[in-house]
Amino acid sequence: MPKSFNVKEHVAHMEAVMHLTIEDNWRPVVEMHIAAIEKAAEQVLDFPMDADIEAAPVFVP
Template sequence: MSDFDAAAHVAHMETVMALTIDEAWLPSVVANMAATARAAALVMAFELDDHVEPAPVFEP
């Protein structure tokens, strides 16, 4: 995920979703998107066996 550009993604989604992000909030939004992308990369990097299926019911 090293090639993910959080600032470009936020700018693109702002246009696609017809949002207006206040300039004062933009650095926080970009930082949040970058942190979310790093977390997603960790999840996606975890390999599962082909026979693993999701549990039908979550039980703590």
Template sequence: MSEPFDEKAHVAHMEKVMGLTIKDDWRPAVEANVAATAKAAELVMSFPFDDDLEAAPVFLP
């Protein structure tokens, strides 16, 4: 089992890596958005796909 995602640590780390300054007033909103994005990504990544599945080269509606 993997560790739970820590959005506060991730935002603090990426702030340094990207050379950003996040104002204290905005930090809770940024952390909430990162947490929501992580939850959405977890849902997508947990969807079972076959190992030999390939993306369609052309989209036909």
């Protein structure tokens, strides 16, 4: 399991990787949204599923 998720480090890292500039007054809002996304992803990844479950087929009309 990866180390605990650090929102501030993640935002700073992605800002550098993507060559973005996040203004100081926007940083708390960006960090809040990333934290919310992390919590939602955590719930999805923690959902118990049997190992033999396969992905649903893609419908192509």
